[in-house]
Amino acid sequence: MSVYDAAFVNSELSKPTSVFGLKLWVVIGILFGTFIVLSLFLLSLCLTARRKSRRHRQLDPAPPICKEIQEIVHHRQPLAPDHQRVAPPVPEVKVDLGKTEQQQHVLTVFSSGESKGHTSVSETPSFGSGTVGPEVSHLGWGRWFTLRELELATDGLCEENVIGEGGYGIVYYGVLTDGTKIAVKNLLNNRGQAEKEFKVEVEAIGRVRHKNLVRLHGYRVEGAYRMLVYEYVDNGNLEQWLHGDVGDVSPLTWDIRMNIILGTAKGLAYLHEGLEPKVVHRDVKSSNILLDRQWYPKVSDFGLAKLLCSERSYVTTRVMGTFGYVAPEYACTGMLTEKSDVYSFGILIMEIITGRSPVDFTRPQGEVHLVEWLKAMVGNRKAEEVIDPKLPVMPASKALKRVLLVALRCVDPDATKRPKMGHVIHMLEADDLLFRDERRITKESSDLHSGDRQTNHNATKLG
Incomplete structure (x- = not known):
């Protein structure tokens, strides 16, 4: 650029404008500075949004699988047909019902069963799918029944199979696929007294074996369902x-x-x-x-x-x-x-x-x-x-x-x-x-x- 051109540019930039009488170079500087500030602001917003998104993905919980239930079912072995998979018999001996680590596990399962979907790990998709039935509880006693299995045993918890009813819930008569007769207590209002009764019954008699005490075969925890499965005593009370x-x-x-x-x-x-x-x-x-x-x-x-x-x-x-x-x-x-x-x-x-x-x-x-x-x-x-x-x-x-x-x-x-x-x-x-x-x-x-x-x-x- 020649000296003449430079002088011309300087004279043009030095002319006053209609924007508050400011010179042209001042206005251009203000606009350029504003552009830089806006660019930095938008860039900051983008980075912040991306950072929050990444943090949200990191904090997003894993699929809701209860650790205690994983302990019950994660040791997968070749399984016998559904009706043969029962826990080994427990001898009639003195047991420490309040201090066993196994019971602490199962009571935690009961508490966590209120969480959505936590019990779906042990559930089979359907009876008609050809898959095997429920897993055997590794608690040393009792059997973990699926809801579908209990519904099948009781004809869908039909009214004709009701053999008892009270404030705690309803008792249904049922027959498992192996011919075992059972009584299924379906506890209602699992967040109230029934939830306490459920935990107490399992803790108190889960491992008890005596000919003059009704035997608890197993249980079911799924969502709002709290079910206890007993031996069926066939001559009333x-x-x-x-x-x-x-x-x-x-x-x-x-x-x-x-x-x-x-x-x-x-x-x-x-x-x-x-x-x-x-x-x-x-x-x-x-x-x-x-x-x-x-x-x-x-x-x-x-x-x-x-x-x-x-x-x-x-x-x-x-x-x-x-x-x-x-x-x-x-x-x-x-x-x-x-x-x-x-x-x-x-x-x-x-x-x-x-x-x-x-x-x-x-x-x-x-x-x-x-x-x-x-x-x-x-x-x-x-x-x-x-x-x-x-x-x-x-x-x-x-x-x-x-x-x-x-x-x-x-x-x-x-x-x-x-x-x-x-x-x-x-x-x-x-x-x-x-x-x-x-x-x-x-x-x-x-x-x-x-x-x-x-x-x-x-x-x-x-x-």
């Missing part, structure tokens, strides 16, 4: 046979009733004395005693059960149970011990012997409450008049009095004076011996009750 329409003569003979009492006592004794921590059932009643075709009893429904460690003599809890069966000290203070179950068991004995409900407001005044009425009858030496009128054959007088004595000891207002379930079994079995051989009555009675003033007092009343 004790309440139906005591208070239902069975005709003028009850099929429950004296021997059958004594076997029911003794079997129930053995089941409760195992919960109280054969486990650590011990299990307090908290809802012992006739409707929770299931019967099979041979009239053998099985204690069921552990939804209200509490675990009681050996270092604690009681646990304070909200009073739960059934009116008429609840121990007075538990109702007043909320202090729960195994003696609370003993009281309920005493009421159950009275109910079995008399055929009366624990509380019946249709009866005359003085007979509404079974305990008060029976104590009054025994005090007036009318023990034979308390027997269920539907009993086909009356029992021996001394056998009746011994069982009534056991019942009265179990419902002693002072919980410390109630016998343990192990002692109750001893007394009941001794009663069976007395029933067979009356020559041993005096000796066994003195051995059993020596030094017990309360027992002697009740025995005097019984005549």
Whole structure:
């Protein structure tokens, strides 16, 4: 560029403009600076957006798969047909229900089951797809059932298969593909009491094996579903046979009733004395005693059960149970011990012997409450008049009095004076011996009750 051209450009740039009278070179500088600032601003926005997007992708959670459930199913092995895949049998031994690492895993599974899709890992796509059924739980007990399998077993949870219903949910009868009969408890309102009952039942009886306790085969956790799968006991419950329409003569003979009492006592004794921590059932009643075709009893429904460690003599809890069966000290203070179950068991004995409900407001005044009425009858030496009128054959007088004595000891207002379930079994079995051989009555009675003033007092009343 020549000197002339440069001078011309300088003169043009130095001319004032209409923009606030600024010179042209000043305006050009302002525009150029503004362009640079806008470019940097836009570039900054782009970088920030890209950085946020990258960070979002990094923080985005992985597919919702529960770690605990992975532990249950990730060891894939060649599987047998669905109906053969069950957990290995667990021997009837003492187990630490409160401290095993396996149970901590399964309870975590139950809690995490509320998360969306967390249980889909063990679910098969469909029954018609030809895929294998549910995985076997690697918890050492129980079976992890699929929802489809339980629906197939119960005909889609149809109303015709309902065998029980209550505030906790609905119980369905079902048959698995291998022919095993089951009872499926479908708990409702899984975020409320039913969720607690689900965890308690699995924790309390998941590994328990006893002939007088209903066995828990397995469970199902999927979304809002909480299902417990039990063995099916095919002869109803004790309440139906005591208070239902069975005709003028009850099929429950004296021997059958004594076997029911003794079997129930053995089941409760195992919960109280054969486990650590011990299990307090908290809802012992006739409707929770299931019967099979041979009239053998099985204690069921552990939804209200509490675990009681050996270092604690009681646990304070909200009073739960059934009116008429609840121990007075538990109702007043909320202090729960195994003696609370003993009281309920005493009421159950009275109910079995008399055929009366624990509380019946249709009866005359003085007979509404079974305990008060029976104590009054025994005090007036009318023990034979308390027997269920539907009993086909009356029992021996001394056998009746011994069982009534056991019942009265179990419902002693002072919980410390109630016998343990192990002692109750001893007394009941001794009663069976007395029933067979009356020559041993005096000796066994003195051995059993020596030094017990309360027992002697009740025995005097019984005549």
